[in-house]
Amino acid sequence: MSLPDGSRRGRASRLWLVPAVLALLLLGGFAFFTGQSRGRPDLPPLPTDGVAVLTGGPQRVETGMRLLAEGKARWLIISGVSPVADLEDLARTAGLPPEALASRTTLGHAATSTRGNGKEIAHWAQSRQIRSLRVVTAAFHMPRALLELRRTLPGVLLIPHPVQTEGPRLALLAREYLKLIGAMFGLSALSPEKPPS
Template sequence: MTRPARRWRLVLLLPALALLLLGLGFVRFLALAAAGPAEPERPTDGIAVLTGGAERVETGLRLLRQGRARVLLVSGVHRGVTLADLAHLAAMEPGELAGRVALGHRATSTHGNAAEVAAWARAEQLGSVRVVTAGYHMPRALLEVRRALPEVAVLAHPMLPATLREAGAAGRLRTWSLLLREYLKYLAVRVGLPAPAAPRNTHPAEPGTAMEPAEPGDAR
């Protein structure tokens, strides 16, 4: 084989290899996104809910009500949301949440969620935190939180959004578009780049609720 032919073969081989690695990485990402809660029966010192859908908040409050943690943070919540709103959502009295539930209003991104969770965990002197968010968002969320809070044990408690539980969801283009975008954001964060921004107020998996910020925390 001549030198130019070898050069062209290499030029064609490298992109093919890169696509193969990306594809294998996507398969691994899907496995991570589909995983269940880590050590589901293990109590933790705290629970951190990353907003993006009311079901996430309900899940966190249910775990708190079951005595699975001492305190809970809802990170990236809309500024108009109060403890009374959360109590109504969980069918609890506001007094039951007072002193146990904190609302984080500053985070507008997953990176911001991680910083908010880290500051709260250190202030509460927590040794372990269970993170509640959507399964497809969990790989990136764990990466960000563990980087921001390396001294604390961080456990995943993923949940499947209602629209992804619907019949036929796996065959919808928007489902795979969401997963692919989230995978690319995860890769960006893995190599130290900021996750690509998503359009405002667009989230194909979970419709906006009063519990989430103007831009869902996992959409950026």
């Protein structure tokens, strides 16, 4: 039995609603995400047990080291550091004496992705019984960083400390937004990572 023409047309028009609603949700989510990409840290920063820096852009390492040097945390991890970088180089770039930071700073060399950062930071935080953690990364990267860290550190208070807040390019924001959606659906688990040492 065939459907009347009017029913077929009504059904076809309803089928177009699904992609239209999905597109509106994605665009609305992107607009919200773009607003978050200009987030700024709370000032003055409250002390936390630790500071975690996710490398990959300017201002991140310097900000984390300054927070440690100013007594805003007891411990610092810089996750995703190049295997050839050492604390002395990083401290010199930040304009700080490495001796004052050495005993309280860990350089994580294992992570090669945001998911890897989450695992590396969790391993470090659990070994120090950290209950509160200030997270330093670019503002546009913060939502995905917090998502991955919440998966690995469910009982730890995470306080965002965004840097690089001056409006990144639209193409970069779009790529990061798509990565965030992928991470929400667990697709970040598909990229292999070295285990933390």
